[in-house]
Amino acid sequence: MNNNFRMTTAVFLAMCGLVGCTEEQKAPETTGDEATEAPAVSGLDKFEAYTQKFSEDTLITENHATGHVGDFFFTHWKDGGSTSLDLSTDGSFSVSWEGGGYNYVGGPGWHYGDEDRVIGYRFDEDSGASYITVYGWGYDEEMSTSNPEHLVEYYILQRWTYDPSQDGTYGKTFTSNGVEYSTYRSIREEKPSINGPSTFYQYWSKPTEERPLGEENEIIFADHVQAWADTGWIIPDMDNLNASDDPTYQVMAVEVFNPAEDGTASGQVWDATDQ
Template sequence: MTYRFTQALLTSALILGIAGCGSSSTPDADIDAAQQPPEASAAEQAKPPISKFKAYTQRFGGETLLTQSHATGHVGDWFFTHWKDGGEASFKLDPQGNFKIDWIGGDYNYVGGPGWERGDRNRVIGYHLNEDSGASYVTLYGWGYNKDMDPTDPAHLVEYYVVQRGVRTPGQGGEEGVSFTSNGVEYTTIRTVRREKPSINNTATFYQYWSKPKEQLPLGQDHKIIFADHVAAWERNGWKLPDMDNFDASDDPTYQVFAVEVFMVEKGGTVSGRVWDAGP
């Protein structure tokens, strides 16, 4: 299962600090430097400013190592999430999208990865994995939310997974939908429901949509996730994905990240690689 952090925890996480790799300065100096953000790119300047979720505005210009329990923000133009409910896990990210996630043991829940603070059904994600020593899921991950729908209808809030690798079976006990092929990979769609569980909008009842590959995607190769194919397949089942580009939820925007999730695994491990925007 997946747990979510609250905005209060995000705020407290800022106090814990984020240390930039390769720096000889003290942790406090790193925090002060991080609060002086680099100039935003033209693409970032074109977007409305983030005002609701203050933690998302912190920016780091160079390779950054996250070791605390909760953190979010940007390294260069890459948005990131980093969350755990215990144990020891770290996340390193640089402005080129190179990342490395290490965890010790697995009797806790960890979710983290690089991506975007706003989801996009037409996004094409490129990635290359150097190593994966046993994550629960390596997956494109995100949320859709419609504040105008009935909150008792699970369809108003959706947590989605486009799984690429993993040691756990995705969508166990769920409703199986259509199978389809995207970019040469065969997937099966699955829908599960979470009742009164933590989410980006406090505690809620919501759907999870899954795309499960027939076989794990291999390491050491470039891969592409064409997200529109997955949205279309879910919709062929009648499973609509709510708006993925909003800041309406109480705790987080509808972000979209290439995530590593770890829970109920037997031992520690590492996932490393690179992510890039493969769209036109």
């Protein structure tokens, strides 16, 4: 996410947390089943101001929403423009955007990260998203906030039009599931995050080549966690509900910023751990 994206997110979430969202802010602009209560997970209720659960396929068009469609958590955020997220209970997704000067990120996954998770996916369309990526957070509230390791935003890129390696420190090159990746680390100083303005690290894994459309693939998340750790880059707790603004989710995200023209990215994500 860029600076403007993060700042607008933080302002919106701070308003919801400090003064409470109005009914207009909380009500999702969707088609499909009506929203119900958040899933019965201890601790998730603190995010109920903007967390919903849908039992049928759902189209999200509002500016900001998180919640569940079936068993899949989703995040959806934009600071302008026209972008929609179409979600199915089987993990299928489609993001459609119009060109303009704004930022968007969204997609389905899980409300927590799991080092042992194997993430299955297939991409069907990509009109030039900035990133299509496994995206998530780790957070340790017991670690000093002056240490950027207390909060980590991570990306495992699969397709991209913007190259983040130009702004990062190189770590290592490794192979996972037949794909060669290189790792990078960036630092964000007093920028908005899932826990308000913070100084934190970003970890990146970038494949040598973009992953193809129309093929089923798997990302072995543990390999990336280990590769980052090999250069001393440790992810803190990825199953943490104590951040102020969001849980430490892990999703297959589509991100676009300042898109030059209209576009679409679609596919499906699933948990391939036991397959």
